[in-house]
Amino acid sequence: MKHLLSINDLSKAQAIAILDTAQELARVSDGPMKKLPTLRGRTIVNLFAEDSTRTRISFEAAAKRLSADVINFSAKGSSISKGESLKDTAQTLQAMGADAVIIRHGASGAAQRLADSKWMSGAVINAGDGTHEHPSQALLDAFTIRKHLAKSAQDLNGIKVVIVGDVLHSRVARSNVLLLAKLGADVTLVAPPTLLPVGVESWPCKVSYDFDSALVEADAVMMLRIQLERMSELFFPNAREYSRYFGLNGDRVKLLKPTTLVMHPGPMNRGLEITADAADGARSVIVEQVSNGVSVRMAILYMLLAGAPEDDLAGVNKEMGAML
Amino acid sequence: MSSASSSYLLTGLTLPDGTVSDIQIVDGVIAALGNSRPNSSGAQTIDFSGCVALPGLVDLHTHLREPGKEDAETVLSGSMAAAKGGYVAISAMANTSPVADTAGVVEQVFALGQSAGFADVFPIGAVTQGLNGETLSEIGAMADSNAHVRVFSDDGSCVHDPLVMRRALEYVKKFGGVIAQHAQEPSLTKGAQMNEGEISSRLGLKGWPAVAEEAIIARDVLLADHVKSRLHICHLTTAGGVEIIRWAKARGIDVTAEVTPHHLLLTDETAKSYDPIFKVNPPLRTQRDVEALREGLADGTIDIVATDHAPHPAESKECEWQEAAFGMLGLESALAIVNQTMVQTGLLNWEGVADRMSYAPARIGRYASHGQKIAVGAPAHLTVINPTQTYRVDRDLVASRSRNTPFHGMELTGVIHGTFFRGLPTYFSGKLTSIHSQNRIEIQGGATL
Numbered sequence: 001m002k003h004l005l006s007i008n009d010l011s012k013a014q015a016i017a018i019l020d021t022a023q024e025l026a027r028v029s030d031g032p033m034k035k036l037p038t039l040r041g042r043t044i045v046n047l048f049a050e051d052s053t054r055t056r057i058s059f060e061a062a063a064k065r066l067s068a069d070v071i072n073f074s075a076k077g078s079s080i081s082k083g084e085s086l087k088d089t090a091q092t093l094q095a096m097g098a099d100a101v102i103i104r105h106g107a108s109g110a111a112q113r114l115a116d117s118k119w120m121s122g123a124v125i126n127a128g129d130g131t132h133e134h135p136s137q138a139l140l141d142a143f144t145i146r147k148h149l150a151k152s153a154q155d156l157n158g159i160k161v162v163i164v165g166d167v168l169h170s171r172v173a174r175s176n177v178l179l180l181a182k183l184g185a186d187v188t189l190v191a192p193p194t195l196l197p198v199g200v201e202s203w204p205c206k207v208s209y210d211f212d213s214a215l216v217e218a219d220a221v222m223m224l225r226i227q228l229e230r231m232s233e234l235f236f237p238n239a240r241e242y243s244r245y246f247g248l249n250g251d252r253v254k255l256l257k258p259t260t261l262v263m264h265p266g267p268m269n270r271g272l273e274i275t276a277d278a279a280d281g282a283r284s285v286i287v288e289q290v291s292n293g294v295s296v297r298m299a300i301l302y303m304l305l306a307g308a309p310e311d312d313l314a315g316v317n318k319e320m321g322a323m324l
Numbered sequence: 325m326s327s328a329s330s331s332y333l334l335t336g337l338t339l340p341d342g343t344v345s346d347i348q349i350v351d352g353v354i355a356a357l358g359n360s361r362p363n364s365s366g367a368q369t370i371d372f373s374g375c376v377a378l379p380g381l382v383d384l385h386t387h388l389r390e391p392g393k394e395d396a397e398t399v400l401s402g403s404m405a406a407a408k409g410g411y412v413a414i415s416a417m418a419n420t421s422p423v424a425d426t427a428g429v430v431e432q433v434f435a436l437g438q439s440a441g442f443a444d445v446f447p448i449g450a451v452t453q454g455l456n457g458e459t460l461s462e463i464g465a466m467a468d469s470n471a472h473v474r475v476f477s478d479d480g481s482c483v484h485d486p487l488v489m490r491r492a493l494e495y496v497k498k499f500g501g502v503i504a505q506h507a508q509e510p511s512l513t514k515g516a517q518m519n520e521g522e523i524s525s526r527l528g529l530k531g532w533p534a535v536a537e538e539a540i541i542a543r544d545v546l547l548a549d550h551v552k553s554r555l556h557i558c559h560l561t562t563a564g565g566v567e568i569i570r571w572a573k574a575r576g577i578d579v580t581a582e583v584t585p586h587h588l589l590l591t592d593e594t595a596k597s598y599d600p601i602f603k604v605n606p607p608l609r610t611q612r613d614v615e616a617l618r619e620g621l622a623d624g625t626i627d628i629v630a631t632d633h634a635p636h637p638a639e640s641k642e643c644e645w646q647e648a649a650f651g652m653l654g655l656e657s658a659l660a661i662v663n664q665t666m667v668q669t670g671l672l673n674w675e676g677v678a679d680r681m682s683y684a685p686a687r688i689g690r691y692a693s694h695g696q697k698i699a700v701g702a703p704a705h706l707t708v709i710n711p712t713q714t715y716r717v718d719r720d721l722v723a724s725r726s727r728n729t730p731f732h733g734m735e736l737t738g739v740i741h742g743t744f745f746r747g748l749p750t751y752f753s754g755k756l757t758s759i760h761s762q763n764r765i766e767i768q769g770g771a772t773l
Contacts, residue, residue: 085639085642085643086643086644086647087639087642087643105644107644107645107646107647108527108528108529108598108645108646109527109528109529109598109644109645110644112597112598113598113599113643113644113645116597116598116599117642129528130528130529130646131528131529131530132527132528132529133528171528174526174528197524197525197531198520198521198522198524198525198531198533199521199522199523199524199525199526200525202522203526
């Protein structure tokens, strides 16, 4: 596997291998010496053509903990804001010897365009492309769910995950549906009909318009960010009505099982899709998702760049044995 | 040799009705048909055994980009692409810069076509000023100009205001004009990128619902019926649209419709590559739609094939899908694709192809000197195709100034061996030659007596 553009690029075994590797790498992050020498001398570019805080910092931390040289490249203050094309940007990065490009872009398919073109030869990692996919987010979500709830140390067989909100515009939802279903979880999407894509029936999940009946059985509830500009596009009448039917508030949290996880990929709109008592309550793993993100992204970089056998952990275990 | 340069004997051709015949051309006119005619007139003889002769092809929907976007195409380069694709008449869409909404612009485009000398270029006039959708352009002046415009279209934009559409339909009745509608309800397609369906949803590309096209078609056939005027629907893409046209024709409404070669062959599956070479307006639809379009073209519900040839410079396609321009080249590959999707599949015979690609488009556009049956006395506009020969499309070998063909690398069946415009070979033996420089042509493979 050279690139990570979509969850479809991963077999179930590869996905599990990433989660297992991340689990091992998390031990490094917990230890006193956080760095591994694995990617010493390699250059990784964070190409963020769209604003991002946690994903960019998370990838940067992951790459640095593997000793790679990291170059950050954001839209603001760069030639992208001067209208430079993706092609020219890619060729510039190629000329500078980038071994991998982590790309966040507002256009769906931008990561695949970069990977399929002859503009550059390095590995491409999709850090969120338009309304298409966000595979590293799905992997960290699966990692978080597995850590808390999985009966086996392998997949997510039988775990009920409810994903709520703007599925239509959500790359997090697309990647999560694909990955969680691949790992055996039982996924239900909950949204107003306006925010579900045409053809969602063909996705490997269930669909419901009724949050209250879906949440009772849930093992994990994943809230999606709702953008306020959706109101002006007539997807729902107003924020109050959206919150009433699709927001996670204290009353709905009380209906959850005691072990149910409350998740959110961030950034949150507190008071809209989630209230403070839900976001900060005992069931919330929202902050933990962020720290798991670093380990999972280390595992992704490790798998793509360190030349490790894709479903074999011997490499990382041996390396860590030497470190710890 | 002046007589030799305007006199040809084409031998061994199969005519659209299936008969094998030679065709004698003298001074731009078909002078004789029949077999084994002795060549006594000093004509150049060209052996076309195994090839089919069609009446010269007529395209009702071409973007030539001149004036305004000469980096993408000019009237000259587009005319050359037309000749290479077997066309002898093309229709220049109005969405240039400036827009073809005055007599001045359409006369300029018409004159450029005449001086290029590869095909007749018939300008299409804009329905509304600057394609603004609100105020009628100088329709009468364009109709009365040297360009004799009969087809009016805001193609690229939809005439979405029903009152504007009604008035336009009524106004062109004065001179037997036709409104060619680009059927796209704008508020249902804001920011739309591709056909709305399972694939757009998975790819996260904003969907373009079939209903956005069909709602306008349904409205406009009813308007055309009400005001008893002539309506043409550009680039039909959906099964539902075909059904609406079928219903309207059964009801006696004066509506015609076109389909593009790419909509007869490609589907929205191609978007999975995110390669915007497949981005086009209206978008590629599903296999079910493709089959309905082929059926509609076969049974005559769809009257014509039109290319919607839409050249774009490299940078408009070498980018992210949502940044890319809509449109693809069409002129040079159209006949091969029709051969492949309609003739080789048994859906249409050559008489049918002659109708859909020559007789009917000329009739809709009122192009009197075109679209005539191959007969003695008819203007010698001819297209010669070897229908079983294959070739691989190479974007670097196109005659168009742009290279945005979605068929690059594909093997197509049907190779054009010659195009005769006003009796002269504009395309023959791999060479493009203007009718104005025919004294420089050297016919290869044919004996000169």
